[in-house]
Amino acid sequence: MEIDAAREVRTTCPYCGVGCGVLAKVAADGQVSVRGDPDHPANFGRLCSKGSALAETIGLDGRLVHPEIHDRRTGWNEALDLVASTFSQTIAEHGPDAIAFYVSGQLLTEDYYLANKLMKGFIGSANIDTNSRLCMASSVAGHRRAFGADTVPGTYEDLELADLIVLVGSNLAWCHPVLYQRIAAAREKRPEMKVVLIDPRRTMTSDIADMHLAIAPDGDVALFTGLLAWLGQHNALDRAYITAHTTGFGQALFAASALDLAGVAAATGLSEDELSRFYSLFAATARTVTVYSQGVNQSSSGTDKVNAIINCHLATGRIGKPGTGPFSVTGQPNAMGGREVGGMANMLAAHMEIDDPGHRERVQRFWSAPAIAGKLGLKAVEMFQAVAGGRIKALWIMATNPVDSMPDADAVEAAIKACPFVVVSDVLAGTDTIRHAHVRLPATAWGEKDGTVTNSERRISRQRAFLAAPGEARPDWWIVAEVARRMGFGEAFGHVTPAEIFGEHAALSGFENDGARDFDIGIYAGIDGEEYEALAPFQWPASSRAAQSPRRPEQGARAVRGSSTTRFFANGNFYTSDGKARFIPIRASTDTRTNPDFPLILNTGRIRDHWHTMTRTGKSARLSQHIAEPFVEIHPADAQHHGIGDADIVRISSTRGEVLVRALITPRQRRGSVFAPMHWTDQFAARGRLDTLTAPLVDPVSGQPALKHVAVRIEKFAAKAFGFAVTRHRPEAIAADYWAVARCKGGWRIELAFADDAADWTAFASRLFDASSVEMLAYHDRDTGQHRIAAFDGERLVGALFVAPGPVAVSRGWATEQLEEVHASQRERFRVVAGRAGAERPDAGATVCSCFNVGANQIVAEVAAGCTTVEAIGGALKAGTNCGSCRSEIRAIIQANRVQAAE
Ligand SMILES: Nc1nc2c(c(=O)[nH]1)N[C@H]1C(S)=C(S)[C@@H](COP(=O)(O)OP(=O)(O)OC[C@H]3O[C@@H](n4cnc5c(=O)[nH]c(N)nc54)[C@H](O)[C@@H]3O)O[C@H]1N2
Ligand SMILES: Nc1nc2c(c(=O)[nH]1)N[C@H]1C(S)=C(S)[C@@H](COP(=O)(O)OP(=O)(O)OC[C@H]3O[C@@H](n4cnc5c(=O)[nH]c(N)nc54)[C@H](O)[C@@H]3O)O[C@H]1N2
Ligand code: SF4
Ligand SMILES: [Mo]
Numbered sequence: 001m002e003i004d005a006a007r008e009v010r011t012t013c014p015y016c017g018v019g020c021g022v023l024a025k026v027a028a029d030g031q032v033s034v035r036g037d038p039d040h041p042a043n044f045g046r047l048c049s050k051g052s053a054l055a056e057t058i059g060l061d062g063r064l065v066h067p068e069i070h071d072r073r074t075g076w077n078e079a080l081d082l083v084a085s086t087f088s089q090t091i092a093e094h095g096p097d098a099i100a101f102y103v104s105g106q107l108l109t110e111d112y113y114l115a116n117k118l119m120k121g122f123i124g125s126a127n128i129d130t131n132s133r134l135c136m137a138s139s140v141a142g143h144r145r146a147f148g149a150d151t152v153p154g155t156y157e158d159l160e161l162a163d164l165i166v167l168v169g170s171n172l173a174w175c176h177p178v179l180y181q182r183i184a185a186a187r188e189k190r191p192e193m194k195v196v197l198i199d200p201r202r203t204m205t206s207d208i209a210d211m212h213l214a215i216a217p218d219g220d221v222a223l224f225t226g227l228l229a230w231l232g233q234h235n236a237l238d239r240a241y242i243t244a245h246t247t248g249f250g251q252a253l254f255a256a257s258a259l260d261l262a263g264v265a266a267a268t269g270l271s272e273d274e275l276s277r278f279y280s281l282f283a284a285t286a287r288t289v290t291v292y293s294q295g296v297n298q299s300s301s302g303t304d305k306v307n308a309i310i311n312c313h314l315a316t317g318r319i320g321k322p323g324t325g326p327f328s329v330t331g332q333p334n335a336m337g338g339r340e341v342g343g344m345a346n347m348l349a350a351h352m353e354i355d356d357p358g359h360r361e362r363v364q365r366f367w368s369a370p371a372i373a374g375k376l377g378l379k380a381v382e383m384f385q386a387v388a389g390g391r392i393k394a395l396w397i398m399a400t401n402p403v404d405s406m407p408d409a410d411a412v413e414a415a416i417k418a419c420p421f422v423v424v425s426d427v428l429a430g431t432d433t434i435r436h437a438h439v440r441l442p443a444t445a446w447g448e449k450d451g452t453v454t455n456s457e458r459r460i461s462r463q464r465a466f467l468a469a470p471g472e473a474r475p476d477w478w479i480v481a482e483v484a485r486r487m488g489f490g491e492a493f494g495h496v497t498p499a500e501i502f503g504e505h506a507a508l509s510g511f512e513n514d515g516a517r518d519f520d521i522g523i524y525a526g527i528d529g530e531e532y533e534a535l536a537p538f539q540w541p542a543s544s545r546a547a548q549s550p551r552r553p554e555q556g557a558r559a560v561r562g563s564s565t566t567r568f569f570a571n572g573n574f575y576t577s578d579g580k581a582r583f584i585p586i587r588a589s590t591d592t593r594t595n596p597d598f599p600l601i602l603n604t605g606r607i608r609d610h611w612h613t614m615t616r617t618g619k620s621a622r623l624s625q626h627i628a629e630p631f632v633e634i635h636p637a638d639a640q641h642h643g644i645g646d647a648d649i650v651r652i653s654s655t656r657g658e659v660l661v662r663a664l665i666t667p668r669q670r671r672g673s674v675f676a677p678m679h680w681t682d683q684f685a686a687r688g689r690l691d692t693l694t695a696p697l698v699d700p701v702s703g704q705p706a707l708k709h710v711a712v713r714i715e716k717f718a719a720k721a722f723g724f725a726v727t728r729h730r731p732e733a734i735a736a737d738y739w740a741v742a743r744c745k746g747g748w749r750i751e752l753a754f755a756d757d758a759a760d761w762t763a764f765a766s767r768l769f770d771a772s773s774v775e776m777l778a779y780h781d782r783d784t785g786q787h788r789i790a791a792f793d794g795e796r797l798v799g800a801l802f803v804a805p806g807p808v809a810v811s812r813g814w815a816t817e818q819l820e821e822v823h824a825s826q827r828e829r830f831r832v833v834a835g836r837a838g839a840e841r842p843d844a845g846a847t848v849c850s851c852f853n854v855g856a857n858q859i860v861a862e863v864a865a866g867c868t869t870v871e872a873i874g875g876a877l878k879a880g881t882n883c884g885s886c887r888s889e890i891r892a893i894i895q896a897n898r899v900q901a902a903e
Contacts (some may be wrong), residue, residue: 009466010037012453013609014106014446014817017330018042018178019455020051021537024447024466032058032268032447032467041537042156042455048177049609049623049850049885051567054446055621058467064429064442065471076472079439081398084486087123088423090394096125096371100383100392103343104399105132105332105443108451108463108500108517111476112334113341114493115398116349118480119377120342121369123488126354126377127392128808131400133380134705136335137344138297139328141702142306144890145584148312148576149351149518150339153291153568154325155457155539161323164285168198168220169295169708173205176293176329177885178455184208184887194285196278198223199295200603200673201633207888213278216671217601217709218268221301222588224308226264227279231315231879232257235354236283239619241317245572245580252311252583259588267588269670282312287323294331294605298708300591303701307584314581320570330458336454340519340540341505345377346703350509351519366511367492380406381696388415393824396423398476399443401613403432404681407705408656409691425479428615432682432689442473450476451498452535461537477501489834499532510544518568518575520545539566581883594672598711599653600638601673604690605708608885609850610679611846618684621745625847628812629740629751630661630680630688632714633669642714647807649717649738649753652676654710657692660717662751674714686742721785724750724808726815727799731768746819749812752803757785761803765789769799779833791831795822800832811843813855848893849886851877859890864899870894 021040040046067079424437472560510522680688738753844855
């Protein structure tokens with residue numbers, strides 16, 4: 001492809017479902033820079049820390065650039081022929097259900113559409129599921145139960161127009177930072193706007209919350225059924241809306257009334273006073289949006305949580321009107337697009353139903369397909385169980401890393417290893433999953449590929465290429481089409497551009513759609529290449545049908561390409577057979593998973609600067625400084641009870657497996673629960689794969705695993721020695737019981753712990769640094785167990801290792817900087833071994849602001865010097881003035897240190 005150096009390319013961020021517009025530019029020297037697109041309606045120019053660091057994550061290191069068969073480089077022809085012939089043969093011998101695709105919300109819509117078309121219409125099975133099963137399935141199921149379709153009613157604007165935002169199981173500050181910033185900015189303009197946070201942990205999102213309800217794990221069903229009952233008792237219902245547009249209210253209210261306020265208090269771990277304050281606020285505020293995410297979806301009661309929330313919005317008629325609505329925010333950049341193409345095992349295409357014969361016939365006819373999947377396929381957890389059981393004989397994994405992200409991950413890994421034929425399409429050569437593939441297919445990455453994604457508010461935006469594809473990497477849609485052609489389905493997979501696929505997808509959405517289906521972008525049917533190239537972000541629906549469909553009164557006149565329509569359901573018109581929304585009767589149930597052997601509840605999730613299995617963010621030094629190793633948050637009382645001190649190494653065990661992580665003791669954690677992030681893999685830590693602990697327990701309706709509620713025990717790992725190292729090169733292997741590596745400027749930083757004291761630390765260090773022929777300086781104090789060893793290649797540090805019997809106290813910021821400094825004299829080189837920051841260079845502390853590399857200690861010093869606002873800190877240090885993702889952490893530091901000063 002032609003790359004125009006001077007041009008800024010308008011594209012979309014490949015991380016979260018906010019779907020921010022990005023302007024990317026390649027300078028004459030090849031340097032890529034990005035900035036927020038001021039014209040994109042999701043972000044209006046803002047980017048968070050991950051978006052701002054995109055340019056640092058597109059390097060070619062570690063990329064898979066040639067197809068491989070059994071570890072051997074090969075050409076596309078041979079690889080594609082092998083995939084197609086093995087699939088065809090497997091179908092011939094064992095039937096279509098012996099094949100499965102496990103795909104991803106990080107595929108573009110065009111990739112996803114073709115993968116789904118191949119499986120459901122041509123292979124003739126519905127065994128295609130996606131990592132969205134771990135992410136959005138409960139929301140999808142809840143929407144379909146209540147609305148008759150998977151419809152997100154509202155828009156981002158509603159968050160700014162609301163007078164009350166209830167955040168349930170969502171750490172918006174870290175996971176949807178630009179939405180968080182939009183809310184924070186709106187709140188500043190309209191201080192009467194209230195925010196309630198419902199999360200067992202006091203996350204950074206609590207910074208904008210007027211009320212934080214530290215709910216007991218999975219207390220949400222009780223909380224929201226309790227709210228419905230309260231609304232009924234306090235005359236806070238919208239009777240007219242209920243009567244005109246819904247059914248089933250009576251049963252729902254009856255079921256909700258099973259618990260009285262004391263019962264709700266017991267089930268939620270909240271006081272009756274907290275409950276009535278929240279309930280009164282909700283009852284009194286017409287403009288209320290309830291935003292929810294994985295604390296709701298990833299639960300054995302996930303779908304019930306979703307419907308318990310939706311019930312409250314239906315009961316108050318707070319849906320579809322400005323500043324109102326239940327709002328499930330999507331995780332991945334194209335979680336929503338995947339739902340549109342029907343890329344899940346229990347959906348068809350274009351929001352049609354797999355169990356509706358009419359829909360099946362229609363899709364088959366539209367595709368001129370030889371077959372159509374006649375029954376639901378296997379959902380992710382069942383799919384890998386079927387792989388383990390030998391029923392799936394050929395598996396194709398695209399753009400996801402299940403060996404790290406599926407529950408019961410060791411069992412998933414074993415299943416993949418035992419599967420007779422595994423194909424993995426990925427951009428990296430060395431993920432924990434791809435290493436088990438028989439065939440590895442190199443996909444083009446963000447910046448190299450073209451297509452569309454849909455964000456949380458149903459807005460479809462283009463991703464555009466601005467880099468040439470490296471080596472032989474090819475777009476995912478191309479790979480799928482080539483396999484399909486070689487399986488004999490050439491006519492239906494003759495697409496040569498993503499525009500053609502998008503045009504077909506749009507045509508299907510409008511095909512025989514008389515308004516009975518919400519997803520309709522028929523106006524873009526058959527879009528040509530030029531228009532696709534210029535496509536501006538737009539929201540669906542964008543129907544080609546003329547005017548006033550009874551189902552879409554809000555939409556008004558015939559849509560025009562590029563125009564935006566917005567909300568669903570203000571006047572009812574749901575996608576059920578009678579056009580009415582369904583109240584779902586829900587009863588709270590108690591579910592005790594802990595027992596004396598596994599007395600604590602493990603809650604899992606995300607951190608600000610890492611993305612999933614770190615395949616991208618792990619490449620950025622900037623993003624790797626905020627939190628550089630796997631950790632577990634423990635309440636001080638639990639830590640004391642289990643004999644764990646701050647910065648100890650902790651073993652977390654469940655019935656499934658165990659991990660080793662650093663202890664972080666904090667009162668922000670709820671007693672009885674611990675929290676650990678999902679990000680660390682075998683590539684970055686000795687034993688950090690968190691999903692080796694989680695169970696394959698799923699929500700009975702959605703099949704989504706309960707990733708936030710696992711019974712575990714914790715114990716101190718009896719380390720005899722701790723270490724910290726910086727190295728110029730990444731070590732090949734690390735002989736330590738605990739290790740975690742993170743990229744830093746100039747090299748790598750490594751945390752270490754050992755069950756035994758090494759006999760010879762200098763020998764260990766020289767293996768770690770891969771530096772036998774350089775100058776080694778060492779300091780050993782055998783009495784105190786302190787060892788410091790540094791290796792120099794002339795004036796440059798090759799590596800430094802600091803060992804102590806307890807957690808190593810050396811400043812990480814100072815130590816990593818040594819990799820980039822010139823150590824001209826012996827004295828300077830010895831100073832590295834002394835392991836102390838020079839007096840003239842105080843330790844900056846843990847990185848808070850990744851954009852300007854500002855540490856916690858610097859902020860504390862400014863607070864001591866009189867800065868008392870985030871703005872003042874910004875003025876003094878620039879921290880928080882670029883992407884703003886760290887502003888809540890800065891505020892927390894100011895608060896903590898002001899309190900100290902006052903005491
Ligand atoms: N930085 C960053 N951002 C991301 C991602 C990332 O990897 N990194 N991933 C993206 C993706 S795919 C997704 S799905 C989203 C996820 O976005 P979020 O859902 O916001 O993130 P999580 O950290 O998984 O979980 C949110 C919160 O749920 C809480 N929680 C746990 N159990 C319960 C419960 O029983 N009830 C309630 N009310 N809360 C509970 C947890 O304490 C946690 O703070 O983030 C997206 N954005
Ligand atoms: N314990 C626990 N587990 C969880 C969660 C949790 O909260 N707790 N959250 C779950 C959720 S919500 C999600 S979404 C999943 C995410 O889990 P995964 O989907 O496994 O995570 P990623 O690291 O995003 O994996 C994406 C893979 O695709 C590759 N890739 C990137 N771009 C492309 C491309 O264009 N084409 C191809 N072919 N490959 C590409 C990357 O290199 C990487 O290997 O994790 C789930 N697992
Ligand atoms: S909020 Fe951040 S990660 Fe999400 S789309 Fe925007 S820039 Fe990307
Ligand atoms: Mo997700």
